[in-house]
Amino acid sequence: MNIVETHMLSKRYGAKAAVTAFNMQVHSGDIYGFVGRNGAGKSTVMKMLSGLATPTSGEIKLFNKSIRHASGEQKLGILIENPGLYPSMSAYDNLMLKCLCAGTVNPKKTTNQLLDFVGLANVDKKQSKHFSMGMKQRLGLALALVGDPQLLLLDEPLNGLDPEGVREIRQLIIKLNEEHGLTVIISSHVLEQLGKMANRYGIIRDGQMVCEITAEEVTAQCSEYLHLETNDANKALVIMQEKFPNLKCIAMPQNAIRIQGFANAALIGEAMSHAGIAVSALYTHNRDIEDFFVEKMGGN
């Protein structure tokens, strides 16, 4: 079942198109890694999904219902850009406000449970403006969890966190997904961390969905390749095409060649040697997940 579905979603700010003909499908139980460069339109999509921004055109379906017809409570928790806290209020009061707004049956109990869940039970009456970035993010996550949401939209929840904080938030998200069955859409620049959580990805470039891909497919596409460096890359490429026509060879900068497919390094080395090409490097390389996404996102 699709928890989120968008059809030809567009958003324009004056003459500038922020999102164009955007199609997205998030299945129930997914941790959906939403990746794209700065300004690609991730936050705009998230804001439209959460009802904060109105689409210029297109349709959004949450839980199989168009949000145009949504008027009551939504089973949606968000943490978009910043946690949205009243700076002069405590963590408890900020959470109480959200609980009251959501119509939680026992707001005091829920507030205390959520504070405990995100590890902020001991901050007492400390004003949120005095919180560290990590504490604010954790409180933001607690706010997003008010009202037992079925879908979490987290925009850069790992921003500004130290490695310990990143690990804590990551573990919380995985726990919510595994133990509570929450569907999570998470955008992050920390692709390595995203790789440890997400089971599906959506890649956005210039406001358009480039592709939606499962974690398994990403792993397959990041599988190992041979890296060959010679004194004459052009000649080496010709030799490769002659001797190994089934392999895919990509010319890289600095006389390097990337060889994809089931390649035997020893045979390739021998072929180069016979052709009188000096080989300075020949080794297997596992493609980094970050490289994969950067390439898809349109980076260098």
Add this chain to the structure above:
Amino acid sequence: MINLLRMDFYRLLKGKMLMIGICIMVAMIAFMTGMAVFVESEAAAQLIADGTLTVTTQNTSSSDVTDSNSSQTAITGSDQIKYMNASFFAGGSTSIVLCILATLFIVTEFECGFAKNVFSIRFNRGAYFASKVIVVFVLTIALMLFSIALSLLGATICGFDLVASPFSEWVQWFCLGTLVLFAYELILIAMVLITRNKVIAIIAAVLLSFGIIGNFLTMLITQLMPGSEIYKGILFTSFMAVGNGETGIEALGLTVILTVGLAYALVFGIAGFIALKKRDVY
């Protein structure tokens, strides 16, 4: 909407905003009462007689006129509404505190980003707008009553012998005062929802509640269209008329004040709602 109201009242009671506003109001009423005590004193009477001190009262029947008749400043023997107007309503403490409170109450939610938390679980912006308007209206009534009680208490403590105003006059004055102040607040709420900018909103609240915009408009009309009655359509004219008690209300006309107050409330209420509905939340 009940949940939104519960949230708003919790925030009002738990936050510092209301307490600070009440403290400012108490300080301003205390200052105005102190001024009243001074004006009633022998020393002030001597200074007035010498011509060193001039006490002015405002009359807004057609335009701003300054009257320096010392007999009008006598507090002992005047009625309660007249005292209220002199000490707090025309003095401006209630309007200033209420306007700034209402502005801050709305703008802070957008400024700190908490509005995102609200709108993500409640897509109905109509209910959101209605809850804010209700809170501001209740706040206006509560602070009006508080100001009246505090001013009259101050007068009693200072020994001013005020003549009790008839209940019907109190009701009329209170309703019109609330309407005019509420219209002021709706102008500011619309301003906040259009600009979503704290600085602009506070500047607008100060300019409006201190009567700077109202005085400027009145002056402009008087200069450009002498003899015209357009000034009656300015909310500030109604505000000043109510601030002059029964005399001012009679001079401008009850219907005019009611029509102007309701018209402003309606127009700016609709403008605020449209701005909330149309604009994205960031």
